[in-house]
Amino acid sequence: MSLPGEVSTRRTTSPGPERGGGATLADVARLADVSRATASRVLAGRAAGKSASHARVLAAAEELGYVVNGLARSMMGVGRRSIAFVSSIMVGPTFATMAGGAEDVATANGHLLTMCTTGGDPDREVALIETLSEQRVAAVLLVGSTPATEEFARRAQRYSDTLARVGARLILCGRAALPDHPHIASIDYDHRGGVRTGVEHLVELGHRRIAFVGSLDDMTTPHQRFLGYQDGLAGAGLAFDPALTAQSDNASDDAAAATSAFLEGHPDVTAIVCQTDVMAVGVCRALHARGIAIPEQISVVGFDDMQLVADLTPSLTTVRAPFHDVGELAGRIAVGGDYDGPAVLPVELIVRGSTGPAPH
Amino acid sequence: MSLPGEVSTRRTTSPGPERGGGATLADVARLADVSRATASRVLAGRAAGKSASHARVLAAAEELGYVVNGLARSMMGVGRRSIAFVSSIMVGPTFATMAGGAEDVATANGHLLTMCTTGGDPDREVALIETLSEQRVAAVLLVGSTPATEEFARRAQRYSDTLARVGARLILCGRAALPDHPHIASIDYDHRGGVRTGVEHLVELGHRRIAFVGSLDDMTTPHQRFLGYQDGLAGAGLAFDPALTAQSDNASDDAAAATSAFLEGHPDVTAIVCQTDVMAVGVCRALHARGIAIPEQISVVGFDDMQLVADLTPSLTTVRAPFHDVGELAGRIAVGGDYDGPAVLPVELIVRGSTGPAPH
DNA sequence: GCCGGGGCTGGAACTAGTTCCGCCGTCCGG
DNA sequence: CCGGACGGCGGAACTAGTTCCAGCCCCGGC
Numbered sequence: 200m201s202l203p204g205e206v207s208t209r210r211t212t213s214p215g216p217e218r219g220g221g222a223t224l225a226d227v228a229r230l231a232d233v234s235r236a237t238a239s240r241v242l243a244g245r246a247a248g249k250s251a252s253h254a255r256v257l258a259a260a261e262e263l264g265y266v267v268n269g270l271a272r273s274m275m276g277v278g279r280r281s282i283a284f285v286s287s288i289m290v291g292p293t294f295a296t297m298a299g300g301a302e303d304v305a306t307a308n309g310h311l312l313t314m315c316t317t318g319g320d321p322d323r324e325v326a327l328i329e330t331l332s333e334q335r336v337a338a339v340l341l342v343g344s345t346p347a348t349e350e351f352a353r354r355a356q357r358y359s360d361t362l363a364r365v366g367a368r369l370i371l372c373g374r375a376a377l378p379d380h381p382h383i384a385s386i387d388y389d390h391r392g393g394v395r396t397g398v399e400h401l402v403e404l405g406h407r408r409i410a411f412v413g414s415l416d417d418m419t420t421p422h423q424r425f426l427g428y429q430d431g432l433a434g435a436g437l438a439f440d441p442a443l444t445a446q447s448d449n450a451s452d453d454a455a456a457a458t459s460a461f462l463e464g465h466p467d468v469t470a471i472v473c474q475t476d477v478m479a480v481g482v483c484r485a486l487h488a489r490g491i492a493i494p495e496q497i498s499v500v501g502f503d504d505m506q507l508v509a510d511l512t513p514s515l516t517t518v519r520a521p522f523h524d525v526g527e528l529a530g531r532i533a534v535g536g537d538y539d540g541p542a543v544l545p546v547e548l549i550v551r552g553s554t555g556p557a558p559h
Numbered sequence: 560m561s562l563p564g565e566v567s568t569r570r571t572t573s574p575g576p577e578r579g580g581g582a583t584l585a586d587v588a589r590l591a592d593v594s595r596a597t598a599s600r601v602l603a604g605r606a607a608g609k610s611a612s613h614a615r616v617l618a619a620a621e622e623l624g625y626v627v628n629g630l631a632r633s634m635m636g637v638g639r640r641s642i643a644f645v646s647s648i649m650v651g652p653t654f655a656t657m658a659g660g661a662e663d664v665a666t667a668n669g670h671l672l673t674m675c676t677t678g679g680d681p682d683r684e685v686a687l688i689e690t691l692s693e694q695r696v697a698a699v700l701l702v703g704s705t706p707a708t709e710e711f712a713r714r715a716q717r718y719s720d721t722l723a724r725v726g727a728r729l730i731l732c733g734r735a736a737l738p739d740h741p742h743i744a745s746i747d748y749d750h751r752g753g754v755r756t757g758v759e760h761l762v763e764l765g766h767r768r769i770a771f772v773g774s775l776d777d778m779t780t781p782h783q784r785f786l787g788y789q790d791g792l793a794g795a796g797l798a799f800d801p802a803l804t805a806q807s808d809n810a811s812d813d814a815a816a817a818t819s820a821f822l823e824g825h826p827d828v829t830a831i832v833c834q835t836d837v838m839a840v841g842v843c844r845a846l847h848a849r850g851i852a853i854p855e856q857i858s859v860v861g862f863d864d865m866q867l868v869a870d871l872t873p874s875l876t877t878v879r880a881p882f883h884d885v886g887e888l889a890g891r892i893a894v895g896g897d898y899d900g901p902a903v904l905p906v907e908l909i910v911r912g913s914t915g916p917a918p919h
Numbered sequence: 920g921c922c923g924g925g926g927c928t929g930g931a932a933c934t935a936g937t938t939c940c941g942c943c944g945t946c947c948g949g
Numbered sequence: 950c951c952g953g954a955c956g957g958c959g960g961a962a963c964t965a966g967t968t969c970c971a972g973c974c975c976c977g978g979c
Contacts (some may be wrong), residue, residue, distance in 0.1 A: 221724040223965060234929045239967060250927065264724045271965035274934045281673065288778050290866075295650045302649065302676055306683075311694065312794045313641065314674040318660055334628035334671065345815035364581040364624045451870050480870040487872055506650075507867045510811050510840040510848055583935060594959045599937060610957070631935035634964045921979090928973080937963080947954085 222263035230259035242267065251421055260427045262441035273335065279309045280337035285327060287319040287343055291477075292505040293522055294342060297372060300526025301340060301533070308534040310337060312477045319476075321354065330356045338533035340526075342372040344420035348517030352377050359383050368538075372529045374419040376541035382554075385541040390423035390502075391430060393546035397472055397500040398431020400516070400548055404497060405557035406470040408444040410461065412454055412482055413474030424474045424502060431472075443468065447478055454481030455488075462489065466530045470558045476501040476508050476517055483511065484555070494555030504549055520546050582623035590619035602627065631860035637667045640697035640727075642893045645687060647679040647703055651837075652865040653882055657702060657732060660886025661893070668894040670697060688718045692725045697742065698885075702732040706779035712737050717827035719743050723848050728898075732889045733882075734779040736901035738919065741821035745901040746889045750783035750862075751790060753906035757860040758791020759833055760876070760908055765860065766830040770803045770821065772814055773834025773843055784834045784862060791832075803828065807838055814841030815848075822849065827918045829857055834870050836861040836877055843871065843913070854915030864909055873912030 228238040235250045239258040240246040242265075243447050272278040282305050286294045297316060305312045313336065317324040331339055339362060359369040359382060369383050378384035401409055411428045414421040425507035429439050445461035447454040454473070458481065459524075462468070471536035479501030483493060491497055493513055501508060507516040521544045532538050588598040593612045593859045598682060600606040601616040602625075619625075624688055624854040630901050632638040643663050658674060665672045673696065677684040691699055697839055699722060705711050719729040719742060729743050736745035761769055771788045774781040805821035814833070818841065822828070833839035839861030861868060861877035868875040881904045892898045 200648055207897050216944075220724070224967095225965075236929060236931095236968075237927080240928090243967080245968095252927085264720070266689075266692045266721065266725050268634070269690075269964050270633050271934085272693075272967080274628070274634065274936090274965085275967050277967070285957080289662065290652060290655045292650060295655045298674065299649045299676070303676065306675065311673050311675065311690070313671050314644075314658065314662065315666065315671065316659070329626075330629075330671070332626045333632075335628065335630055360624070361626065365626055366581070376944080451867075460768065480867055484870050484872075506868075507811075507837075507840055507865075508843050511870075512844075513874055524646075584937095585935075595936080596938075596960080599957060602957090603937080605938095606957080612958080628935050631964085632937080635937050636936085636964075639939065725971090923978090924976090926973105926975090930969105930971090930972100932969080933967080934965100939960105939962080941958105941960090943956105943958080945955085945957105947952105949950100949952090 203210055222260075222265045222478065223268070224265070225546070226263055226407070227259045227265050230263065231255040257444075272530060279311075280335055281311045281313050282530065283313045283315060283331045283336045283339045284333075285315045285317065285324070285339055285341050287317050289314065289316050293373075294523040295505060296340060296522035297526035297529075300523040300528075301530035302526075304527055304530035304534060310534055325354070325357075328361055332361050332367065335365055336367050337535070338362075338368050338370055340370050340372050340529050340533060341436055344418040345371070345374050347417050347419045347422055352380060355383055368532070370524050370529045370532055375423070375543070384529075384532055384538045386525050386532075386544070387542065388520050388522075388525055388544040389475060389546045390420055391427035393502060393520070393548070394424045394427030394472060394474075395431040395434065396546075396548045397502070397516075397518055399434065400499065400550065400554065401472070401498060401523060402437070404470075404498065407437060407470045407557070408443070408447060408465075409437070409472060410465065410468045411452045411472050411474075412445045412447050412457060412461075412478050414448055415444070415446055421474055428472055447474075447481070449475055449477055449556060451477050451481030451484065454478035455485040456481075458482045458485035459489065462491075470500070470554070472500045473496060474502060475506045476503040476515065479532075479553075480508065480511065483515070493553050496558060498554040498557075509549075509551065511553075516551045516554040517549055518546050519549050529536045574807045582620075582625045583628070584625070586621045586623055587616060587625050590623065591615040635766045636777040639671075640695055641671045641673045642890065643675060643696045643699045645675045645677065645684070645691075645692045645699055645701050647677050649676050649823065653733075653863060653880075656882035657886035657889075660883040660888075661700060661890035662886075664887055664890035664894060670894055685714070685717075688721055690719050692727065695725055696727050697895070698722075698728045698730055700730050700732050700889050700893060703734070704778040705731070705734050707777050707779045707782055712740065715743055716740055718726060729891070730737075730889045730892055732885050732900075735783070735903070741900075744889075744892055744898045746885050746904070747901065748880050748882075748904040749827060749887055749906045750780055751787035753880070753908070754784045754787030754832060754834075754863060755794065755879055756906075756908045757862070757876075758788060759794065759831045760830070760910065760914065761858060761860065762791070762795040762797070764830075764858065764914060767917070768803070768825075768828045769797070769806060769832060769835075770825065770828045770829045771832050772805045772807050772817060772821075772838050774808055775804070775806055781834055788832055807834075809835055809837055809839070811837050811841030811844065814838035815845040816841075818842045818845035819849065822851075830860070830914070832856060834862060836863040836865045836875065839875055839877065839913075840868065840871065843875070853913050856918055858914040858917075860914060867910075869911065871913075876911045876914040877909055878906050879909050 229234045238256050284298050302312045332442050371385040375387050432439050439545045447457040501515050504517045504519035592778045598616050641832045644658050662672045675687050731745040735747050792799050807817035861875050864877045864879035
């Protein structure tokens with residue numbers, strides 16, 4: 200029942216922009232009475248001319264409310280690929296600040312930033328890397344502490360291989376490079392040196408009995424910071440005493456409970472070094488609750504310099520980590536910058552009110 | 560100079576998977592000696608069979624390390640579109656928590672979440688909506704306070720129109736619906752009622768001279784919270800006194816300075832309601848600095864219940880906003896759920912140590 | 920008047936997938 | 950022994966763009 204001359208089209212492809220899903224380049228070209236090639240050239244600004252069709256194309260695009268399909272464009276290799284930011288969790292100043300740094304350079308270079316969380320589940324991480332490869336991201340920023348295990352190294356190599364197949368690269372943020380996998384980029388900051396500096400600061404103030412509150416699992420961040428604590432003691436000629444270590448998860452309630460229990464057995468401690476600011480806050484709360492004055496009786500040092508710790512009473516002495524810079528540097532590599540080997544950014548001790556001279 | 564029988568290909572399209580950019584479906588099909596159609600069916604799991612070619616396709620895909628191109632798939636309308644989360648800034652618990660809620664439902668439904676910041680610049684916002692439309696996102700979550708102006712309403716309508724053209728929808732998060740634009744979804748929480756509840760709590764404790772610290776600009780969040788303060792006073796039969804309002808930006812330093820200056824002229828105030836927790840922290844610091852006891856001399860109420868304010872000394876009485884729920888609800892609509900009109904989620908007053916009976 | 924250069928244009932190939940439709944072969948029932 | 954049902958498979962059309970190449974027209978120079 201086709202009319203003569205009518206081209207039989209399959210599906211429900213009625214011509215014209217009313218099809219749904221918006222006007223396409225073909226619709227614009229039809230309305231402007233030019234070919235798709237010409238319409239594409241005009242809209243991409245690749246037609247120098249001021250010809251009549253030039254103006255007709257622009258008018259048609261305007262009239263139809265044409266929005267170029269970035270997916271189709273990306274398929275031709277034109278257009279910018281997204282950058283993925285993968286962390287175990289999104290809340291907390293650490294990740295948000297890093298993400299902010301990465302986002303800054305991403306948008307400045309015309310890329311979008313995709314944020315994904317794994318909840319710390321390796322299976323979800325594997326699935327995520329697969330999905331992101333399918334979506335042809337330009338790079339994956341794998342952010343935060345990871346297991347310090349051979350299993351993780353193998354997993355990371357698998358990620359890197361999968362991503363390399365689609366022309367993307369893997370960038371670790373906030374953990375050290377994997378020595379046997381130089382192709383996996385790493386932007387880290389000085390966890391170990393930061394805690395060491397905190398201990399040295401306490402030693403200068405005359406402290407000798409310095410406790411450590413933190414987690415001792417095999418994740419890179421806790422481990423490196425714990426090593427920094429031992430470094431600091433060793434540098435000052437103090438013996439490392441395992442009994443002066445109180446284990447705690449990264450939650451202020453947990454740190455408060457651990458501190459209370461710890462102090463029962465060790466009333467002679469005059470300073471506490473904390474793995475994170477979140478823990479430090481819990482430590483301070485526990486000290487307040489027991490009527491112990493900070494810093495007159497016990498000094499406290501944190502790590503991260505998260506928002507608000509400067510507003511505590513007393514304000515918290517802590518180590519400022521360059522989260523924004525880490526994100527920015529990683530972003531720069533992600534958008535195609537050179538990678539000259541692992542980066543370890545310096546940290547800075549911020550001395551505030553929670554540390555003071557040792558009593559006596 | 561072509562050899563006879565050799566098909567002349569344009570560009571550098573040497574056949575085989577070595578071309579760069581990874582193996583394609585055509586490469587897999589070639590290796591498995593089947594058509595692209597068959598390979599596609601097998602890899603999509605749409606081939607029930609256990610035929611010989613079925614196994615050959617899977618083996619070929621494995622051997623070549625085939626990763627399906629999600630862009631090409633999306634172009635066919637298959638595959639999940641991303642969801643965009645647009646806010647002025649990423650740091651701060653507000654946005655991160657909301658983003659977490661949205662990300663939860665996004666990933667649970669197979670979507671990715673793209674995070675973008677505008678820095679509060681309308682031009683960047685406009686450009687971003689355009690870019691996101693081009694990338695064919697499923698929805699845009701426009702997050703946070705916005706100008707309470709007619710200009711913003713027009714702009715939002717433009718966003719909504721652009722997005723509608725590509726089948727996406729606009730969802731406002733954390734600000735009220737625009738009455739004249741019912742197609743623009745809104746998931747908000749009760750700014751105004753929250754502050755009102757805070758004031759009522761103070762009134763019950765006997766306070767009569769209650770100050771307000773906050774910004775008075777024309778953004779929706781500050782404005783609504785300011786109205787809530789006035790509501791609370793009116794409900795208690797107290798007159799609103801403009802002199803009891805101290806202006807401050809949303810920064811603790813600014814709030815501390817504003818509070819110090821304000822107290823010079825108003826020593827009789829016994830309670831301070833703050834627009835945000837960040838400001839409340841600054842207010843508390845200023846009170847500490849002047850040797851004013853909290854809550855014995857002055858009570859303080861915040862808003863947001865951000866991380867750590869429960870760990871201050873004294874812990875902060877504040878209004879908990881359901882950020883995660885807002886993100887979750889918005890995410891649900893973004894992935895295709897029904898929108899039954901504007902939602903205003905309830906907030907909850909969390910009474911802690913910073914509020915107590917009025918002195919005398 | 921003819922030829923060549925230059926700019927604009929359109930046809931067609933190309934990106935990498937999905938899916939409709941029809942063909943073919945096999946198997947089983949009548 | 951033949952017909953129909955059914956499953957697997959391949960050709961081709963389709964998604965929405967970009968870009969190469971050839972052709973056309975127009976204008977200027979000889």
